[in-house]
Amino acid sequence: MANDIRQKRKRASDKVSVEIEDAGLSSDLSDIEDEFIPKTPKKKRKKKAGKESQTVSEAVKVDADEEAEGEVKKARRPRRPKPEPVYIIQDVERRDTKFRGRLGYACLNTILRNKKPASDAVFCSRTCRIDSIKKNGMDWVRELGRKNVQDLITMIQWNEDNNIRFLRLSSEMFPFASHPIYGYSLEYCSSLLAEAGALAKKYGHRLTTHPGQFTQLGSPKPGVIESSIRELEYHCQMLDFMGVGKDGVTIVHGGGVYDDKPGTIERIKTTIRDVLPQHVRERLVLENDELCYNADDLLPICEELDVPLVFDYHHDALKPSSIPPAAIIKRTNAIFARRGIRPKQHLSDPRPGAVTLMERRAHADRCERLPDELELEGIGIDIDLMIEAKDKEQAVLQLYRIYGLEEVKYESLRPPNENQTKETKGRKSNKKAKKGEQAMIDGVEGEGEDSVNVDEDNVEDGVGDMVHA
Known part of the structure; x- marks a missing residue:
């Protein structure tokens, strides 16, 4: 199950990269930053880029988890009713009687x-x-x-x-x-x-x-x-x-x-x-x-x-x-x-x-x-x-x-119950x-x-x- 999820995460990550390239964008994102993102000090830009990278990574992870969970749910089948248990019935000691009542x-x-x-x-x-x-x-x-x-x-x-x-x-x-x-x-x-x-x-x-x-x-x-x-x-x-x-x-x-x-x-x-x-x-x-x-x-x-x-x-x-x-x-x-x-x-x-x-x-x-x-x-x-x-x-x-x-x-x-107890059970009255x-x-x-x-x-x-x- 763990390997399946990792593979699904990789597929989701690749999917994101392909979608970015199909839109005519560089997967490097540096050109976009130069044109649209205000200049900031190098340290802050590195920090910000790190956060964006982390956000993309988390999104990929969530998508992969949801995809994997969805497939697991689809794979689940309704539970079959449990079969009747097989009871082992021991033989009994046979006796004779004149009793013929009910x-x-x-x-x-x-x-x-x-x-x-x-x-x-x-x-x-x-x-x-x-x-x-x-x-x-x-x-x-x-x-x-x-x-x-x-x-x-x-x-x-x-x-x-x-x-x-x-x-x-x-x-x-x-x-x-x-x-x-x-x-x-x-x-x-x-x-x-x-x-x-x-x-x-x-x-x-x-x-x-x-x-x-x-x-x-x-x-x-x-x-x-x-x-x-x-x-x-x-x-x-x-x-x-x-x-x-x-x-x-x-x-x-x-x-x-x-x-x-x-x-x-x-x-x-x-x-x-x-x-x-x-x-x-x-x-x-x-x-x-x-x-x-x-x-x-x-x-x-x-x-x-x-x-x-x-x-x-x-x-x-x-x-x-x-x-x-x-x-x-x-x-x-x-x-x-x-x-x-x-x-x-x-x-x-x-x-x-x-x-x-x-x-x-x-x-x-x-x-x-x-x-x-x-x-x-x-x-x-x-x-x-x-x-x-x-x-x-x-x-x-x-x-x-x-x-x-x-x-x-x-x-x-x-x-029969093999562990009979001497205790008795029952609901108690509120009186x-x-x-x-x-x-x-x-x-x-x-x-x-x-x-x-x-x-x-x-x-x-x-x-x-x-x-x-």
Whole structure:
């Protein structure tokens, strides 16, 4: 490149000399000086001539540089799109199972979400802040919801193409829809929701929801109960417009204990029995958690009120019940059967190397095996298992490969992250809230205009994206 530029400078210099000669002028310029330039002392003339020579030289250099740069630009070609990387997919250890239910994942598909360019990314959790609504208006936030539903249709089709027929919908499908001030009806998007629901029904896919941890049915504050009911009604409205049947359940945890666990349990029962609208109660199921309410606490509520229990294996390992998992499953399956709802469970693993309770709560990228309880007679046939793992659809596809549950497309596989950490990541709320385990136990609540919620995708990690309540 340097040699090219030097050659171009020489050509430009020669060009200047030729142009001067063609004009009938001496390249020496001495005759011109004698006739047109006032006489000056010899030293000054030498100095001036030196400056003129320098100016001509610099001009030649600039012309040569511009010419060279122009030719380089002309030589440049548009960048070709990078080819898809070649993934090395290791084989897996094969195992047998009696399980014949469906495996699903929560909210986000990593392949679709990471498509390049970013404008091609597919995901159903576009959200915003209240300041953005104030600035852009309600039509703008409604459009976010519309785009989320359009991408949901794409996700459902991708799942069908890859034999995954169980999906948890993101609670951020319609940002702030349950807000006391900025909330709105989903009527405007009913036809698009119906299209998404019809596609899921056509393929036999199950769709469920899981509002965040700030949905507290046992709070001592009436305002929090009202906010929680609005949130549940929003999820039910979404499922209703999609035409989802009984299997489209809405899952909530027991919540905080508020320094009075027996009293809180009574408030939970009162809210479910006497306060929840009937259509909300018909979709409600409870789930055992790892800090406050295990199966010992929730099964009596569920059996008394005929509310199914979603059994979470990971939570039970962290906060064990006195009842063996197999017995818990049989008892809650009986409630599901009475209600005509297909049973549902949650499976996740702690991250490698996790020691403390807070570390062990965080989900691993994938699950290595199915629970032994699913091998028991009659248990693993009709249960749908939600895989709560960071690698989402990849965690499902890996279990498909391990147990031979479904055919897997090689091009849909991605290698696991070899450097999993015990740390968790997520956007922080701008609210000053209690953090960590004690916040969950005490019952952290969101109230008022800027109340917050946690995306159900990361609820069990306790570190999810903080959004509206």
